[in-house]
Amino acid sequence: MKVVSLDLKRQYESIRAEIDKAVLDVVANQSFILGPFVESFEQDITKFCLVKHAIGVSSGTDAILLALMACGIKDGDEVITTPFTFFATAGSIARLGAVPVFVDIDPSTYNIDVNKISIAVNRKTKAILPVHLYGQCADMDVILEIANANGLKVIEDAAQAIGATYKGKNAGTIGNIGCFSFYPSKNLGGYGDGGLITTNDDKLAEFIKLLRVHGAKPKYYHSYVGINARLDAVQAAILSVKLKYLSEWSESRRMIASYYNEYLKNLPVKMPDTASYNTHIFHQYVIATPHRDKLMEYLKQQGIETVIYYPLPLHLQKCFEYLGYKKGDLPESEKAANETLALPIFPEITRKEQDYVIEYIKKFFSSL
Numbered sequence: 240m241k242v243v244s245l246d247l248k249r250q251y252e253s254i255r256a257e258i259d260k261a262v263l264d265v266v267a268n269q270s271f272i273l274g275p276f277v278e279s280f281e282q283d284i285t286k287f288c289l290v291k292h293a294i295g296v297s298s299g300t301d302a303i304l305l306a307l308m309a310c311g312i313k314d315g316d317e318v319i320t321t322p323f324t325f326f327a328t329a330g331s332i333a334r335l336g337a338v339p340v341f342v343d344i345d346p347s348t349y350n351i352d353v354n355k356i357s358i359a360v361n362r363k364t365k366a367i368l369p370v371h372l373y374g375q376c377a378d379m380d381v382i383l384e385i386a387n388a389n390g391l392k393v394i395e396d397a398a399q400a401i402g403a404t405y406k407g408k409n410a411g412t413i414g415n416i417g418c419f420s421f422y423p424s425k426n427l428g429g430y431g432d433g434g435l436i437t438t439n440d441d442k443l444a445e446f447i448k449l450l451r452v453h454g455a456k457p458k459y460y461h462s463y464v465g466i467n468a469r470l471d472a473v474q475a476a477i478l479s480v481k482l483k484y485l486s487e488w489s490e491s492r493r494m495i496a497s498y499y500n501e502y503l504k505n506l507p508v509k510m511p512d513t514a515s516y517n518t519h520i521f522h523q524y525v526i527a528t529p530h531r532d533k534l535m536e537y538l539k540q541q542g543i544e545t546v547i548y549y550p551l552p553l554h555l556q557k558c559f560e561y562l563g564y565k566k567g568d569l570p571e572s573e574k575a576a577n578e579t580l581a582l583p584i585f586p587e588i589t590r591k592e593q594d595y596v597i598e599y600i601k602k603f604f605s606s607l
Contacts, residue, residue: 240541240542240591240592240595241542241543241544242542242543242544242583242588242592242595242596243544243583244544244545244546244581244582244583244584244585245424245583245584245585246585246587246588247423247424247428247585249585249587250585250586250587253587254480254481254484257480258477258480258481261476261477261479261480262473262476262477264276264476265472265473265476268472270472271471271472271473272469272471272472273295273452273469273470273472274472275472276472276473276475276476276479277295277469277470277471277472277475279475279479280295280470280475280476280478280479280482281293281294281295281435281475283479283482284435284437284482285437287402287482287485288401288409288411288412288417288437289409289412290409290411290412290417290437290438290439291438291439291440291441291444292436292437292438292439292440292441292443292444293435293436293437294435294436294437294438294444294447294448294451295433295434295435295469295470295475296433296434296435296436296451296468296469296470297432297433297434297451297467297468297469297470297471298420298422298432298433298434298468299327299398299418299419299420299421299422299434300327300330300331300420300434301434301451301466301468302398302418302419302420302434302435302436302468303327303328303331303368303394303396303418304331304334304335304466304468305436305447305450305451305466305468306394306416306418306436306447307331307332307335307337307366307368307394308335308450308465308466309416309443309446309447309450310365310366310392310394310415310416310443311365312332312335312337312365312366313335313336313337314335314336314337315336315337315338315363316335316337316338316363316364316365316366317337317338317339317340317361317363317364317365318332318337318338318339318340318364318365318366318367318368319340319342319356319359319360319364319366319367319368320332320339320340320341320342320351320367320368320369320370320396321341321342321344321350321351321369321370321372321572322341322343322344322552322553322554322555322564322569322572323344323349323372323549323552323553323572323575323576324370324372324396324549324553325398325548325549326553326556327398328368328370328396328553329341329553329559332368333558333559337365338363338562339553339559339562340359340364341552341553341554341562341564341569341572342355342356342359342569343355343569343570343571343572344569344571344572344575345571346571346574346575347512347514348372348375348377348512348513348514349372349373349525349575349579350369350370350371350372350375350376350377350378351369351370351377351382352571353377353378353381353382353385354381356381356382356385357385360385360389360391364389364391365391365392366386366391366392366393366394367382367385367386367391367392367393367394367414368393368394368395368396369382369393369395369396369414370396370398370399371395371396371397371399371400371403371410372399373399373511373519373521373522373523373524373525373548374399374400374403374426374492374519374520374521374522374523375400375403375513375514375517375518375519375520376397376400376403376404376405376410376413376514376516376517377405378405378514378516379393379395379405379406379408379413379414380406382414383413383414386414392414392415392416393413393414393415393416394414394415394416394417394418395410395411395413395414395416395417395418396418397410397411397417397418397419398418398419398420398422398425398434399420399425399426399522399523400520400522401419401425401426401427401485401520402426402427402485402486402489402520403517403518403519403520404517404518405516405517406516411437412437412439415438415440415443416436416437416438416440416443416447417436417437417438418434418435418436419434419435419436419437420433420434421433421434421435421474421478425522426485426488426489426492426520426522427478427481427482427485428481429474429477429478430473430474430477431471431473431474432474433470433471433474433475433478434468434470435470449462449463449465450463450465450466450468451465451466451467451468451469452465452467452469453465453466453467487586488586489520489521491586491587492520492521492522492584492585492586493519493520493521495521495524495584495586495588495593496511496519496521496524496584498590498593499524499582499584499593499597502597503526503597503600503601506600506601506604507528507604508526508527508528508600508604509526509527509528509578510526511524511525511526521584523546523548523581523584524581524582524584525548525579525580525581525582526579526580526582527575527578527579527580528578528580529577529578530603530604530607531547531577531578531579531580533603534580534600534603535547535580537599537603538596538599538600538603541595541599543583543595543596543599544583545580545581545582545583546580546581547579547580547581548579548581549576550576551576552569552572552573552575552576554568554569554572555573582596582600583596
């Protein structure tokens with residue numbers, strides 16, 4: 240049997256008629272950049288996330304970049320974030336000439352360790368950028384308390400967490416700004432790049448809308464140097480269709496995760512840990528073991544696809560050598576990079592496929 244980590248074709252087949260109609264409606268309308276389809280999607284997202292403003296942008300990366308720009312982050316400023324995440328989080332900080340300051344992770348959730356943030360704050364610190372990794376939120380109350388005490392902005396990287404909640408509040412609506420990605424593999428994925436910014440701040444929302452169109456209002460009159468970061472109408476139309484199913488898909492992911500939890504619990508692996516204050520949407524289902532690489536190769540031989548997120552933490556990446564971090568500085572992030580493995584999880588995975596994955600994980604550990 241072959242089990243892939245993600246099969247988007249199954250999802251498409253289940254909603255093919257709606258998706259095809261949505262795309263053809265955009266083509267017939269001939270409004271491709273921003274316009275009514277994007278506006279409609281933005282309105283739908285405000286209702287889904289229970290947030291005042293939702294602004295469609297070109298990618299999750301540009302969402303973070305625009306959020307930092309809107310918060311006035313500039314050359315020499317410091318932004319506290321996690322090293323155990325996708326590159327875009329820290330890369331967007333560096334693109335503005337600011338300095339990413341890495342704080343180690345909590346080994347139970349893989350999110351930033353909020354107990355270590357305060358020590359990283361100094362007069363150059365301007366923002367905290369937590370990442371809601373794998374589909375569950377960081378401990379936002381502590382982060383907000385630190386931010387409020389020091390006059391800092393809080394930008395949530397919720398690229399993997401749309402639909403997740405923290406103490407009943409939706410990811411991306413708790414800090415000053417939330418950033419989302421609609422990369423095809425995300426729980427709510429487009430058919431190309433796309434992203435979103437959420438905020439309850441009227442002034443920030445207006446500024447972000449200006450920045451995403453080269454800082455122009457009206458057209459050809461530029462008050463600011465912005466970027467081209469517009470969500471296109473085809474992606475918005477597709478996402479509007481898929482948004483209707485997102486809660487159902489998230490529930491399916493939780494059921495799949497629960498099944499893994501039940502049948503892998505007695506093995507010598509670290510299981511995913513959901514914090515008591517969180518509703519997890521399991522963008523990824525990640526286990527950890529010192530035998531990670533051997534397990535991955537063994538499963539590959541059985542036709543089971545797994546993925547490593549992220550094999551080298553950001554503080555050890557070559558492009559960030561100038562920051563002066565060295566191996567051993569952030570041990571929990573480094574351990575996670577060496578031991579974590581994402582198992583196949585998507586709403587359409589079958590019980591038979593899951594049983595096959597579980598069977599061979601058990602066989603691997605029984606042979607050690």
